[in-house]
Amino acid sequence: AVITDPLLASNKTFDYIVVGGGLAGLTVAGRLSESASITVLVIEAGSDNRQDPRVYDIYRYGQAFQSELDWSYPTDQKKSIRAGKTLGGSSSINGAAWTRGLKQQYDSWIQLLDPADAGSGWDWNGMFSYMKKVSSPLLSPSFLTSSASLMNLAQAEAFSAPNSGQKAKGANSIAAYHGTVGPVQVTFPDLMYGGPQQPAFASAMVKLGLKKYKDLNGGTPNCVSFTPNSINPHDQDHRSSSATAYLSPVESTRTGWTTLVGQQVTKILFSPSTILPRVATGVQFGTASGQRYTAHARKEVILAAGSIGSPALLQLSGIGDATALSKLGIPSIIDLKTVGKNLQEQTLNSVGAGGTNFNFGGSGPSDVIAYPNIYELFGSNAATVVASIQNSLSSWASSQAGSALSAAALQTIYKVQANAIINDKAPVAEMFYNNGSPAKIGLLIWQLLPFSRGTVSIISSNPFTKPQTNVNYFSVDFDLTVQVGVARMARRVFQTAPLSTLSTGETIPGFKNVPDSAVHGSDADWRKWIRSHFFPEVSASWILKLLVYDTKNVRVVDASVMPLQVSAHLSSSLYGIAEKAADIIKSAQ
Numbered sequence: 001a002v003i004t005d006p007l008l009a010s011n012k013t014f015d016y017i018v019v020g021g022g023l024a025g026l027t028v029a030g031r032l033s034e035s036a037s038i039t040v041l042v043i044e045a046g047s048d049n050r051q052d053p054r055v056y057d058i059y060r061y062g063q064a065f066q067s068e069l070d071w072s073y074p075t076d077q078k079k080s081i082r083a084g085k086t087l088g089g090s091s092s093i094n095g096a097a098w099t100r101g102l103k104q105q106y107d108s109w110i111q112l113l114d115p116a117d118a119g120s121g122w123d124w125n126g127m128f129s130y131m132k133k134v135s136s137p138l139l140s141p142s143f144l145t146s147s148a149s150l151m152n153l154a155q156a157e158a159f160s161a162p163n164s165g166q167k168a169k170g171a172n173s174i175a176a177y178h179g180t181v182g183p184v185q186v187t188f189p190d191l192m193y194g195g196p197q198q199p200a201f202a203s204a205m206v207k208l209g210l211k212k213y214k215d216l217n218g219g220t221p222n223c224v225s226f227t228p229n230s231i232n233p234h235d236q237d238h239r240s241s242s243a244t245a246y247l248s249p250v251e252s253t254r255t256g257w258t259t260l261v262g263q264q265v266t267k268i269l270f271s272p273s274t275i276l277p278r279v280a281t282g283v284q285f286g287t288a289s290g291q292r293y294t295a296h297a298r299k300e301v302i303l304a305a306g307s308i309g310s311p312a313l314l315q316l317s318g319i320g321d322a323t324a325l326s327k328l329g330i331p332s333i334i335d336l337k338t339v340g341k342n343l344q345e346q347t348l349n350s351v352g353a354g355g356t357n358f359n360f361g362g363s364g365p366s367d368v369i370a371y372p373n374i375y376e377l378f379g380s381n382a383a384t385v386v387a388s389i390q391n392s393l394s395s396w397a398s399s400q401a402g403s404a405l406s407a408a409a410l411q412t413i414y415k416v417q418a419n420a421i422i423n424d425k426a427p428v429a430e431m432f433y434n435n436g437s438p439a440k441i442g443l444l445i446w447q448l449l450p451f452s453r454g455t456v457s458i459i460s461s462n463p464f465t466k467p468q469t470n471v472n473y474f475s476v477d478f479d480l481t482v483q484v485g486v487a488r489m490a491r492r493v494f495q496t497a498p499l500s501t502l503s504t505g506e507t508i509p510g511f512k513n514v515p516d517s518a519v520h521g522s523d524a525d526w527r528k529w530i531r532s533h534f535f536p537e538v539s540a541s542w543i544l545k546l547l548v549y550d551t552k553n554v555r556v557v558d559a560s561v562m563p564l565q566v567s568a569h570l571s572s573s574l575y576g577i578a579e580k581a582a583d584i585i586k587s588a589q
């Protein structure tokens with residue numbers, strides 16, 4: 001059940017306490033609670049807003065921003081980072097684009113794990129099965145209950161292939177790339193845009209050198225493709241979030257699963273013994289103006305508070321850089337300097353062109369994305385750009401060492417990242433065709449694989465003071481070079497047929513702000529405009545190690561655990577991570 005009264009959880013003991021009822025938290029809780037003998041408490045700081053149209057109506061995307069449903073975490077350069085503060089977390093306010101990264105990017109995670117974990121399935125094959133289909137070698141039959149038929153085992157996705165109308169508008173799919181009976185509904189919108197603009201964008205991108213794929217969800221995003229959304233065709237195309245997918249169907253039958261909303265976890269509590277590994281006994285929670293309560297965990301405390309919320313809570317609990325924490329008067333439980341480090345955040349710009357009087361032929365969400373690789377982005381300059389990456393890894397690592405364990409550790413991560421970009425041709429930028437915004441022909445463009453690294457640090461021992469997030473946008477100048485590259489490609493695609501035949505000319509930034517030239521605008525002009533107009537794009541990460549070092553029973557399962565960005569919108573990958581994590585947690589018992 002979903003409850004709001006803290007007294008119903010106070011002083012009670014549960015097998016698992018999950019901090020944060022967001023994407024990963026509800027996925028893990030949904031799987032753990034499949035066993036009737038297991039008790040799970042999820043504590044979510046936001047409310048249950050499943051009936052709020054700003055949440056369920058994907059056509060109102062954006063209305064939740066900067067409201068009580070959005071954490072709006074402050075960050076450097078006077079920006080703020082959006083994150084869902086509501087049941088379902090960011091999956092309840094996100095754009096619902098459903099994509100996966102490049103196969104080799106998931107395979108490369110293995111290189112960042114202990115050699116002993118090489119066979120642990122943190123690779124494309126392991127992740128792909130969790131993202132889409134039944135595959136749960138660790139699952140024991142005792143976890144099956146009658147309600148399991150509502151949520152098929154270890155399968156995140158229920159894809160509905162496009163119908164003939166949607167196909168005529170450009171949608172397509174490859175059945176083998178999708179799950180069909182998981183909880184998260186994925187399809188193309190009923191009101192899908194049918195005007196000439198989306199196919200024209202796709203055709204123009206092909207002219208600029210990209211391949212057009214029927215479906216990019218098989219580990220092959222380097223293309224232009226029509227992409228589906230996490231929306232439910234059986235429920236008026238309403239959003240399919242972790243809340244509606246994993247909780248709603250079983251909410252009244254899972255007696256062992258309690259979800260407490262409107263309460264923020266303020267601290268993880270540990271048993272007094274200082275012998276490592278430390279043992280968590282439960283959590284403290286409350287509201288800014290109310291009293292604090294305690295709930296006890298018999299087995300594990302699972303942090304799923306998101307890539308800013310989870311490191312902040314670890315630090316509040318005494319797990320982090322002991323010197324920094326002591327300045328805030330927080331006694332150290334574990335001196336773990338990597339907590340809140342290696343943050344990777346992308347930057348987005350909106351560009352646009354006026355349109356002729358063509359009809360959009362439908363309404364949002366939009367359906368076409370292009371993912372260029374570095375060679376496509378930089379053309380004849382690519383060799384120079386590649387050489388600059390190869391020659392710079394060591395100096396970049398030194399410059400970002402303060403946001404990592406060490407320069408050496410970061411260089412190891414950078415090598416994997418550079419290999420993906422240079423040898424595996426991982427897409428370095430996204431071009432999201434956005435019907436009608438910021439102009440009639442609109443494009444959202446962002447660099448996907450930044451080398452700049454940031455940190456999340458609490459600035460007070462008061463858990464209701466938001467942490468300080470320093471993304472250090474463009475502190476590795478190469479990130480700005482990529483953003484300039486994709487801005488130029490956007491300018492070029494507006495000028496390329498057949499999209500150009502629908503365009504009355506670029507308006508944002510427009511030639512007045514960034515004068516056109518033989519190279520489609522100078523570096524200096526683009527850099528200036530990008531810096532003054534960018535927004536944070538949402539995604540972040542810092543570790544891949546579900547079990548927090550030197551603890552016996554504190555896990556992190558959310559976007560924090562990805563060691564490197566993948567060239568994709570994150571939700572599909574995170575459902576896969578959470579599904580796999582649930583199996584790992586079950587097998588640990």
Ligand SMILES: Cc1cc2nc3c(=O)[nH]c(=O)nc-3n(C[C@H](O)[C@H](O)[C@H](O)COP(=O)(O)OP(=O)(O)OC[C@H]3O[C@@H](n4cnc5c(N)ncnc54)[C@H](O)[C@@H]3O)c2cc1C
Nearest residue numbers: 020022023024045089090095096097265309558559569571
């Ligand atoms: C505006 C926006 C648009 C996006 N668009 C897309 C998209 O189109 N496609 C896509 O695939 N991905 C998209 N994403 C990304 C995706 O939704 C997130 O990466 C994903 O939801 C992160 O999952 P998570 O479990 O790590 O965190 P979240 O889903 O954010 O969940 C964290 C939860 O923890 C709660 N919490 C935090 N601190 C505490 C605490 N101390 N106590 C209790 N609860 C706490 C939060 O309220 C939240 O509910 C978007 C994200 C945003 C914000």
